[in-house]
Amino acid sequence: MPAQLLSQPNPPPDASQLPGVLGVLKIMLDLNVLSSDELKDIQDFRRAANFIAAAMIFLKDNVLVERNITHNDIKNRLLGHWGTCPGLTLIYAHLNRLILKNDLEALLIVGPGHGAPGILSCLWLEDSLSAFIPQYSRDKVGLTRLISGFSTPGGFPSHINAETPGSIHEGGELGYALSVAFGAVMDNPNLIVACVVGDGEAETGPTATAWHGYKYIDPAESGAVIPIVHVNGFKISERTIYGTMDDLEICSLFSGYGYQVRFVEDLNNIDQDMAASLDWAFSEIKKIQSAARTGQPVLKARWPVLILRTPKGWTGPKSIHGEYIEGSFHSHQVPLPKAKVDADELNALQAWLDSYNISELIDIPTGTPFKNILRFVPSTPEKRLGQSNKANGDYNTLITPDWEPLAAEKGTQESCMKSIGKFLLEVIKGNPNTFRIFSPDELVSNKLDAVFNETGRNFQWDSAARAQGGRVIEILSEHTCQGMMQGYTLTGRTALFPSYEAFLGIVHTMMVQYSKFVKIASPGFCLSSPTSTHLYPQAHETKWRKDIGSLNYVETSTWARQEHNGFSHQNPSFIGAVLNLKPALARVYLPPDSNCFLSTIAHCLRAKNYINLMVGSKQPTPVWLSPKEANAHCIAGASIWKFASTDEGINPDVVLVGIGVELTFEVIAAAALLRKEVPALRVRVVNVTDLMILGPEKSHPHALMDSDFVSIFTKDRVVQFNYHGYPNELRGLLFGRPRTDRMHISGYNEEGTTTTPFIMMLSNGVSRFDVAAAAVRGGALVNEKVAVDAHIKIGVFMHRAQKAKDYAFEHGQGWFFLLIFVLPRT
Ligand SMILES: Cc1ncc(C[n+]2csc(CCOP(=O)(O)OP(=O)(O)O)c2C)c(N)n1
Ligand SMILES: *[C@@H]1O[C@H](CO)[C@@H](O)[C@H](O)[C@H]1NC(C)=O
Ligand SMILES: *[C@@H]1O[C@H](CO)[C@@H](O)[C@H](O)[C@H]1NC(C)=O
Ligand SMILES: *[C@@H]1O[C@H](CO)[C@@H](O)[C@H](O)[C@H]1NC(C)=O
Numbered sequence: 164m165p166a167q168l169l170s171q172p173n174p175p176p177d178a179s180q181l182p183g184v185l186g187v188l189k190i191m192l193d194l195n196v197l198s199s200d201e202l203k204d205i206q207d208f209r210r211a212a213n214f215i216a217a218a219m220i221f222l223k224d225n226v227l228v229e230r231n232i233t234h235n236d237i238k239n240r241l242l243g244h245w246g247t248c249p250g251l252t253l254i255y256a257h258l259n260r261l262i263l264k265n266d267l268e269a270l271l272i273v274g275p276g277h278g279a280p281g282i283l284s285c286l287w288l289e290d291s292l293s294a295f296i297p298q299y300s301r302d303k304v305g306l307t308r309l310i311s312g313f314s315t316p317g318g319f320p321s322h323i324n325a326e327t328p329g330s331i332h333e334g335g336e337l338g339y340a341l342s343v344a345f346g347a348v349m350d351n352p353n354l355i356v357a358c359v360v361g362d363g364e365a366e367t368g369p370t371a372t373a374w375h376g377y378k379y380i381d382p383a384e385s386g387a388v389i390p391i392v393h394v395n396g397f398k399i400s401e402r403t404i405y406g407t408m409d410d411l412e413i414c415s416l417f418s419g420y421g422y423q424v425r426f427v428e429d430l431n432n433i434d435q436d437m438a439a440s441l442d443w444a445f446s447e448i449k450k451i452q453s454a455a456r457t458g459q460p461v462l463k464a465r466w467p468v469l470i471l472r473t474p475k476g477w478t479g480p481k482s483i484h485g486e487y488i489e490g491s492f493h494s495h496q497v498p499l500p501k502a503k504v505d506a507d508e509l510n511a512l513q514a515w516l517d518s519y520n521i522s523e524l525i526d527i528p529t530g531t532p533f534k535n536i537l538r539f540v541p542s543t544p545e546k547r548l549g550q551s552n553k554a555n556g557d558y559n560t561l562i563t564p565d566w567e568p569l570a571a572e573k574g575t576q577e578s579c580m581k582s583i584g585k586f587l588l589e590v591i592k593g594n595p596n597t598f599r600i601f602s603p604d605e606l607v608s609n610k611l612d613a614v615f616n617e618t619g620r621n622f623q624w625d626s627a628a629r630a631q632g633g634r635v636i637e638i639l640s641e642h643t644c645q646g647m648m649q650g651y652t653l654t655g656r657t658a659l660f661p662s663y664e665a666f667l668g669i670v671h672t673m674m675v676q677y678s679k680f681v682k683i684a685s686p687g688f689c690l691s692s693p694t695s696t697h698l699y700p701q702a703h704e705t706k707w708r709k710d711i712g713s714l715n716y717v718e719t720s721t722w723a724r725q726e727h728n729g730f731s732h733q734n735p736s737f738i739g740a741v742l743n744l745k746p747a748l749a750r751v752y753l754p755p756d757s758n759c760f761l762s763t764i765a766h767c768l769r770a771k772n773y774i775n776l777m778v779g780s781k782q783p784t785p786v787w788l789s790p791k792e793a794n795a796h797c798i799a800g801a802s803i804w805k806f807a808s809t810d811e812g813i814n815p816d817v818v819l820v821g822i823g824v825e826l827t828f829e830v831i832a833a834a835a836l837l838r839k840e841v842p843a844l845r846v847r848v849v850n851v852t853d854l855m856i857l858g859p860e861k862s863h864p865h866a867l868m869d870s871d872f873v874s875i876f877t878k879d880r881v882v883q884f885n886y887h888g889y890p891n892e893l894r895g896l897l898f899g900r901p902r903t904d905r906m907h908i909s910g911y912n913e914e915g916t917t918t919t920p921f922i923m924m925l926s927n928g929v930s931r932f933d934v935a936a937a938a939v940r941g942g943a944l945v946n947e948k949v950a951v952d953a954h955i956k957i958g959v960f961m962h963r964a965q966k967a968k969d970y971a972f973e974h975g976q977g978w979f980f981l982l983i984f985v986l987p988r989t
């Protein structure tokens with residue numbers, strides 16, 4: 164059956180031309196793209212790669228099958244995924260040809276990352292493993308290590324990860340390969356990223372939305388993705404949706420997404436088919452790119468997509484014990500799981516491995532591949548998929564502007580988001596090709612739109628926005644924003660993901676997967692905290708990976724100001740997600756005012772290899788600190804706010820701690836109330852901007868020494884925390900600090916509705932009245948003067964709270980920031 168080309172080709176490079184009506188046309192292809200020598204050599208490469216991949220799953224000894232295999236040669240635990248490997252080696256072999264032919268700069272992103280053996284075998288063949296990990300030399304010793312060590316302690320794991328040279332994607336949780344690929348090509352005009360999407364993976368929500376990625380790729384400024392859907396028909400044990408779709412269905416679906424679809428499926432001629440298809444895909448890309456690069460961009464350009472149909476577990480055993488293996492889900496993992504004990508399975512394995520005739524491909528005595536099979540391996544190491552600089556260390560240092568000129572005046576009110584919007588505008592000006600913002604349609608809502616003074620949205624299907632180099636991608640898919648940010652960051656650039664607080668949890672597990680990659684990858688961790696000489700467990704496990712920028716999140720539109728959206732928009736749980744990461748990577752900041760936020764974001768965008776979460780308000784809130792004070796405060800992570808404390812905080816009866824903008828505001832308001840109503844009470848107000856300082860000594864590089872902790876929070880006084888997030892998170896952090904029995908934590912308590920901001924504070928027990936009452940209770944334990952009429956004062960505060968509630972119900976509005984705001988000038 165000849166290969167088919169379905170759906171209409173790209174319109175000629177004429178900006179005025181719209182794509183025609185959907186049609187299906189079949190074009191007979193020239194299936195003599197490869198000469199007979201080339202065909203043999205590319206088939207031999209695949210055959211060698213498939214042998215090595217299969218051997219990796221089974222053999223601990225006799226790895227080149229120099230004698231008949233015995234049960235003793237079989238690994239004790241058989242781990243790995245065979246089914247996807249033959250498809251991956253086919254793609255790899257042909258990408259090499261495409262790279263060599265066109266002198267490309269290319270990366271491969273493998274959605275079915277469980278196919279690690281298929282990729283590792285190709286990396287060994289092209290000698291990219293030993294370039295980073297010398298023990299995997301391209302000889303018998305190295306090959307023996309690779310095969311026998313795979314999936315055993317100390318060897319390569321069974322999923323693609325940061326240890327895999329050339330990889331920029333943690334290959335465990337499926338669904339993200341495509342969005343990562345789109346992020347990687349942005350602002351990399353010469354880069355081609357081939358992206359394999361499994362047909363199981365293609366069923367995921369994140370992949371479904373990522374198909375739209377091209378609508379955000381400007382072919383003049385960015386490179387291109389070649390998506391390859393690997394339709395092998397099965398997932399772990401069920402058929403795939405794509406496997407049951409016929410040509411017209413698949414073609415209609417992808418045409419609707421905006422692609423030109425081409426099937427690669429002629430099993431008798433798969434190499435000619437694949438070679439011709441990749442040539443075609445690349446030539447279509449070139450057409451689109453050269454049109455855009457000569458000032459004639461194609462509106463709604465139709466980019467290529469390949470649909471690769473090969474049997475799952477192709478070239479593996481056909482069947483065993485009466486069950487099909489090749490072409491069925493039985494080949495997904497280990498096709499002969501009892502090979503260690505079952506004679507039939509052992510014989511089947513022998514026959515399977517023999518079928519590759521490995522002695523024709525590798526010189527058995529030395530373990531080196533014969534030259535012909537390496538014909539298409541690029542001779543320049545950096546051109547090999549395993550050694551591209553794009554995957555490893557082309558880090559562009561971000562130029563961060565001074566934020567002090569943008570600072571608000573102490574004593575005024577300013578929105579944290581408006582302030583950092585102005586800062587981001589400067590960042591964009593200073594870094595026109597190495598910084599992007601990925602946002603789920605919330606940039607204006609989050610009050611970050613100052614950036615639009617300099618830049619725009621980069622939406623190629625919007626004729627008003629396209630081809631203008633916009634630095635902002637606004638797609639209403641948190642998954643796609645996250646994936647693009649990952650791809651962009653891991654190829655050496657810097658990105659920011661601002662989001663509503665409530666919805667960042669959508670990418671929780673994606674962020675965790677990414678952090679696993681960074682944990683294994685990053686060399687740059689500071690190993691000791693500034694306050695201790697203790698060394699932290701080394702996070703950096705891959706010595707050869709270089710620095711990358713941090714992943715930067717800004718959470719705003721927080722639960723504290725959801726008076727219009729209400730309960731559905733209240734969910735600070737992403738903080739906890741970041742807190743649970745490896746401490747060396749995780750950074751959570753809740754800057755109390757806009758100057759502190761500026762200082763924080765400037766730091767985060769400069770910092771490398773972290774996951775930074777910054778939480779703040781978009782509403783105008785008091786500016787407590789001058790730029791100089793803000794800097795000092797942010798460096799310290801927490802400090803005693805003398806102006807809000809009694810006697811500058813000396814010798815307190817009670818310590819009140821604010822964490823988060825609104826919650827700190829309530830603490831300061833409580834302190835002012837107490838000064839007036841309970842003058843005998845000695846109050847210390849503490850601001851915490853960096854959550855990580857709270858954890859027990861040595862638990863985190865930022866964690867305070869116990870002695871410093873005590874000097875801020877005292878040895879024995881009641882400490883009342885007013886915390887933005889879920890109280891349990893703070894409890895978890897504080898566990899292990901001296902005398903936690905005196906610490907009380909109020910925080911978001913799952914109470915909310917469409918109401919006033921102040922009622923939101925009241926219903927979660929974090930209002931100034933709650934804080935003031937708690938302060939009196941705590942202070943009464945050590946201060947007789949406070950103790951005598953404590954219950955009366957507490958009654959007054961609770962009464963005032965009720966009055967505030969009544970007022971809001973009567974008037975339909977509250978007085979959030981009206982009440983008291985007298986900032987002493989210092
Ligand atoms: C999000 C997610 N859900 C479930 C799994 C478990 N899982 C691992 S492999 C797999 C099937 C993958 O099928 P496909 O993408 O077609 O890959 P291939 O057939 O090429 O192995 C599943 C469901 C996973 N890794 N990630
Ligand atoms: C290896 O096994 C095959 C059958 O699988 C058998 O024909 C052959 O004789 C065996 N060779 C040796 C050296 O035992
Ligand atoms: C392996 O060698 C045998 C015997 O020479 C031959 O029949 C078979 O086709 C070869 N297999 C491959 C995949 O080249
Ligand atoms: C944006 O541009 C407008 C009009 O040119 C100007 O008034 C405003 O100050 C600018 N804002 C920033 C943050 O530069």
Ligand SMILES: CC(=O)N[C@H]1CO[C@H](CO)[C@@H](O)[C@@H]1O
Binds near residue numbers: 787801802804
């Ligand atoms: C106003 C005030 O007290 N600010 C303090 C916040 O923390 C920093 C760092 O410790 C101090 O330098 C500031 O004085």
